[in-house]
Amino acid sequence: MKEWLEQEKQKLKQLTRKQKLWYLWDYYRLWIIGGVSLLLVVGFLIGNYIRANRENYIYTLYVNTFAEIGQGSDFWQGYVDFCGVDTSQENVIFDAQNYFDMSSGSVTGNHYYEKAVVLIDSGTVDAIVMETENLALLGQSGRLIDLQDDRTRALAEQYADRLITVTHTDEAGNTREIPVGIDISDSKLVSQAQAYEDCALGISAGAQHIEAVGQFLDYILQGV
DSSP states (O other): OHHHHHHHHHHHHTSOHHHHHHHHHHHHHHHHHHHHHHHHHHHHHHHHHHHHTSEEEEEEEEOSOOSSOSTTSHHHHHHHHHHTOOTTTEEEEEEOOOOOOGGGSOOTTOHHHHHHHHHHHTTOOOEEEEOHHHHHHHHTTTOBOOTTSTTTHHHHHHTGGGEEEEEEEOTTSOEEEEEEEEEOTTSHHHHTSOOOSSOEEEEBTTOSOHHHHHHHHHHHTTTO
């Protein structure tokens, strides 16, 4: 090995700078490409690890839209700027890759729905945005908070004229209307982002960042 290294050193001494570069590329390009690729993979994994271990500021799940409103979009950046979030310290997650229809008869086997259920039931998701009827049907599953709950009563009062309700019958047979969503069909999501024709926002039953959801509503309903 020592002898080979000395031979390589002598070869390089006889070459111009440009020739050295070409020589190194011709003979070591696979090692160079492999090294660069390894660095990129390590950087990607480290970045994911850091993001995964940061606290979420908000996690919003969008269902059935192809609009550019996810991570890094102008819509996402607008919310970040509106709230003044330092995204190097906290995650603002706009998850817009979800497609399922609660009125289809069965969503069993739909991996988007199954992913959403896991995220909601684990308390990861804070807000869910989808078509109004679709959201009401999701609300009947019990996965959206009753907006009359102490944690969200202020929002229910603030948006009393926008509430989406579902009929709930308890074990004793008593029936009542429960607000599970807020109609946002006139919001920036429709008027500017053109993400939906009509839509509503629900709050996950296990939401951890309700204040941030309130800020989100302020952001999308500015000027309305």
